Amino acid sequence: MPELPEVETTRRGLEPHLVNQRIMTVIVRNPRLRWPIPSQLAAELPGQRIHTVQRRGKYLLLDCDKGSLILHLGMSGSLRVIDAATPPEKHDHFDLLLEGGAAMRLRDPRRFGAVLWAKGDVLAHPLLASLGVEPLTEDFSGNWFYTQTRTRSAPIKQVLMDSHLVVGVGNIYANEALFRATINPKTAANRIGLERCTKLVEAVQTTLQLSISAGGSSLRDFVDSNGNPGYFQQQYWVYGRTGLTCKQCGAAISQIKQGQRSTFYCPRCQAR
DNA sequence: CGCCAGGCCTGCACGC
DNA sequence: TGCGTGCAGGCCTGGC
Numbered sequence: 077m078p079e080l081p082e083v084e085t086t087r088r089g090l091e092p093h094l095v096n097q098r099i100m101t102v103i104v105r106n107p108r109l110r111w112p113i114p115s116q117l118a119a120e121l122p123g124q125r126i127h128t129v130q131r132r133g134k135y136l137l138l139d140c141d142k143g144s145l146i147l148h149l150g151m152s153g154s155l156r157v158i159d160a161a162t163p164p165e166k167h168d169h170f171d172l173l174l175e176g177g178a179a180m181r182l183r184d185p186r187r188f189g190a191v192l193w194a195k196g197d198v199l200a201h202p203l204l205a206s207l208g209v210e211p212l213t214e215d216f217s218g219n220w221f222y223t224q225t226r227t228r229s230a231p232i233k234q235v236l237m238d239s240h241l242v243v244g245v246g247n248i249y250a251n252e253a254l255f256r257a258t259i260n261p262k263t264a265a266n267r268i269g270l271e272r273c274t275k276l277v278e279a280v281q282t283t284l285q286l287s288i289s290a291g292g293s294s295l296r297d298f299v300d301s302n303g304n305p306g307y308f309q310q311q312y313w314v315y316g317r318t319g320l321t322c323k324q325c326g327a328a329i330s331q332i333k334q335g336q337r338s339t340f341y342c343p344r345c346q347a348r
Numbered sequence: 349c350g351c352c353a354g355g356c357c358t359g360c361a362c363g364c
Numbered sequence: 365t366g367c368g369t370g371c372a373g374g375c376c377t378g379g380c
Contacts, residue, residue, distance in 0.1 A: 078355090110357085110375070134355075151354035152377075167377085186376045188355060203357085230370065239356070246355065335371075338353080351380090361371080 078149040080211070080244030081284055083134045085291030086155055091129040093157040093178060094138065098125050101173035105164060109184065110150060113170060113191045120193070121145070121172070133207050133243030137198055144198035150188025156181050208241040211280050216242055218274025225265040225273065232268060233261035234335050236280070245280060248315045249287070251340045253280040255313045260346045261339045262332075314340040 078086070099121045107113040124141040131137065136155075138145040147155065160171070160179035170182040170191055182191065194201045209215040221242075228235045235241065236250045245253070254261050256279035259272060268276070313323055317340060318331040327344040 108376095110355090148355085150356090150376090184376095185378070186354080188376065227368080228370095234370085237355095247353090336373090353379095354376100357374090359371105359373085362369085364366105364368090 078134065078151070078153065079246040079249055079287075080134060081249075081287035081291055083136060083149060083244075084131055084288050086149070087129055087131045087136055090136070090155060090157065090180065094126045094129050094174070094180065096125060096127070097174040097176070097178075098123065099140070099172055100175055101171075103171040103173065104169070105171075106169040106187075109169065109187050110148070110190045111192065114193050117145075117191070117193055132199065132204055133210075133239060134246075135204060139198070143193055143195040146190065146192040146194055146198065146201065146203070147182070148190040150184060150186060150190070152186040153182060153184035153189035156183070206240055207243050208239055209243070211242050211244050211284060216277055216281070218270065218277045221277050222268075222270045222273040225268065228265040230265060231262045231334055232259060232265045232276075233339055235265040236276075237337075242280075244284070247337050248312070249280070249283050251315045252313055253283045255342060255346060256283060258345050260348050261334060261341050263348065314342060316340065 102118040102121045104113050104115075104118060107115070120142070121140070126138050126140055128139040129136065130139065134148060136147040136149075138147065149155070157178055157180055160173045160177050162179075162181075164171070164181070165183070167185040168181055168183050169187070172180040174180070182189065192201070192203070198204065209220070224241060225232075225235060233250050233254060236245050236253070237247065251261070253276065257272065257276040259268065259276055314329050317329045320329055321327070322329055322342040322345060325342065325344045327342055329340055330343050332339050332341075
């Protein structure tokens with residue numbers, strides 16, 4: 077389940093293998109992702125050079141000569157750089173063959189991911205244009221978050237996961253950050269004061285940073301890696317720990333549903 | 349067999 | 365009226 081740290085780790089792993097590489101061939105084995113992979117890619121991409129590998133939210137952006145390739149991993153997607161001769165497996169839907177014999181291969185069993193092509197300003201693409209602030213920049217501050225949430229009466233967890241406000245905070249890290257900030261996930265966002273907003277913003281940043289740092293250790297093995305950099309090393313405070321004891325206070329971790337998503341929290345540490 | 353997990357878009361209903 | 369907001373549905377497969 078790639079969240080921002082996994083996407084950023086993937087970006088860092090891809091970057092040295094892709095930048096300044098020329099695309100030789102595009103292989104689409106199954107175009108049926110969240111949206112169809114554009115059929116013109118196979119004709120349009122070969123010959124183009126990749127200039128940068130960037131990230132916006134959970135989208136990876138490969139800036140090429142004549143446009144940008146937009147990649148999203150959905151919830152089960154992974155990207156690897158492998159030898160182009162490696163036989164594809166069942167859910168390997170998309171390859172970019174590079175000069176020199178390497179390939180970037182997308183695997184996505186559940187096909188919630190996306191491969192799209194944007195000409196011109198990629199950030200103006202409909203999927204990217206209305207995204208919120210990047211959580212690891214100064215734009216995401218306690219003051220800003222406090223101001224933004226005054227009109228939001230929804231539970232703080234759902235507001236935190238609104239990608240039109242702040243990007244990259246998925247279910248796992250929303251739960252973890254709220255624990256760190258000792259805020260109850262059900263609290264209405266506009267009932268959280270400036271001080272606690274600041275605490276929450278810092279908790280989000282700490283949670284994401286720590287996770288990126290953990291994922292970084294697998295970067296060296298990105299080529300031929302399992303394609304899930306960092307993901308298996310996670311240590312969670314609350315996520316997936318229903319009924320287990322809180323690592324902070326020993327109370328039993330609760331699980332509830334919010335907006336059709338599972339929420340985990342410590343009823344004692346996160347009382348309000 | 350049924351249910352659940354996950355990201356996030358789309359479409360719809362609601363209130364100011 | 366129009367907009368912001370919040371809710372629900374849908375897309376998929378693997379694992380229990």
